[in-house]
Amino acid sequence: MKTIETLEDLREQVRIWRWAGERVAFVPTMGNLHAGHLTLIAEARARAPRVIASIFVNPMQFGPAEDLDAYPRTLARDRELLEAAGCDLLFAPGVASVYPRGSEVQTRVEVPGLSDVLCGESRPGHFRGVATVVCKLFNMVQPDIALFGEKDFQQLLVIRRMVEDLDMPIEIVGVPTVRESDGLAMSSRNGYLSPSERALAPGLRRVLTAARQSLLAGNVAASVEREAEAALREAGLAPDYVQVRAADDLRSATEGDRDLVILAAAYLGRARLIDNLRVQLDANAAPQQTLR
Numbered sequence: 001m002k003t004i005e006t007l008e009d010l011r012e013q014v015r016i017w018r019w020a021g022e023r024v025a026f027v028p029t030m031g032n033l034h035a036g037h038l039t040l041i042a043e044a045r046a047r048a049p050r051v052i053a054s055i056f057v058n059p060m061q062f063g064p065a066e067d068l069d070a071y072p073r074t075l076a077r078d079r080e081l082l083e084a085a086g087c088d089l090l091f092a093p094g095v096a097s098v099y100p101r102g103s104e105v106q107t108r109v110e111v112p113g114l115s116d117v118l119c120g121e122s123r124p125g126h127f128r129g130v131a132t133v134v135c136k137l138f139n140m141v142q143p144d145i146a147l148f149g150e151k152d153f154q155q156l157l158v159i160r161r162m163v164e165d166l167d168m169p170i171e172i173v174g175v176p177t178v179r180e181s182d183g184l185a186m187s188s189r190n191g192y193l194s195p196s197e198r199a200l201a202p203g204l205r206r207v208l209t210a211a212r213q214s215l216l217a218g219n220v221a222a223s224v225e226r227e228a229e230a231a232l233r234e235a236g237l238a239p240d241y242v243q244v245r246a247a248d249d250l251r252s253a254t255e256g257d258r259d260l261v262i263l264a265a266a267y268l269g270r271a272r273l274i275d276n277l278r279v280q281l282d283a284n285a286a287p288q289q290t291l292r
Contacts, residue, residue, distance in 0.1 A: 151185045
């Protein structure tokens with residue numbers, strides 16, 4: 001596996017593969033890799049003969065009080081994991097390569113609507129930073145396919161909308177969430193959890209599972225959200241939000257919607273955990289009077 005830090009070297013390698021008629025799959029990451037990331041690499045390998053991963057801790061998507069400086073950087077270990085997983089090239093640019101004029105004066109990419117709700121409401125500017133850096137990485141790598149985990153469901157929809165709106169010729173593939181044996185969604189930030197907090201963390205998944213059963217039983221979204229928020233507190237987590245949304249565009253669910261997603265974020269010590277579950281209501285069931 002090659003490790004490349006400059007845009008010029010990256011484009012030269014991609015150009016060679018293009019001349020050979022090879023498709024390129026891309027997995028962007030912020031490093032500190034775990035089994036979820038390696039699942040993305042495996043899926044990329046199944047879809048294209050050449051796989052590129054990037055590692056870049058993007059300052060633009062961190063808020064002033066967030067963990068940019070403390071975010072784990074484990075490049076040597078990550079390189080070994082990627083090579084063992086069959087990645088062909090690791091692109092590991094520095095901040096000055098991605099934002100040569102500085103991130104403060106960098107042209108920004110905004111995805112209205114999808115970026116302003118849920119995590120976007122709690123973390124203003126976060127998805128602007130995500131969309132901007134992913135747009136830049138797409139232009140640098142110029143992949144045929146890019147793969148993202150469904151754990152960050154809102155991020156996945158933001159990127160899909162950006163690609164559609166900007167007419168980028170890239171297939172966006174969502175890959176199911178990889179979980180620990182007790183149901184906790186794998187995340188680089190799980191390393192912030194103390195042993196006692198780690199024991200509580202699977203409560204997020206259990207609450208979402210109960211919320212899904214409640215929706216399937218015919219309960220309205222507002223009631224499900226209230227019960228889930230209370231259940232998170234009882235489980236020892238501090239909820240940021242629990243909401244039921246339409247799965248295609250994250251609008252507030254209405255009585256005619258059948259493809260739903262329950263999304264939640266909760267704090268546990270230093271960690272902010274996110275997770276989601278899809279819910280497919282019976283198309284033949286009578287519509288509820290209201291979901292809110």
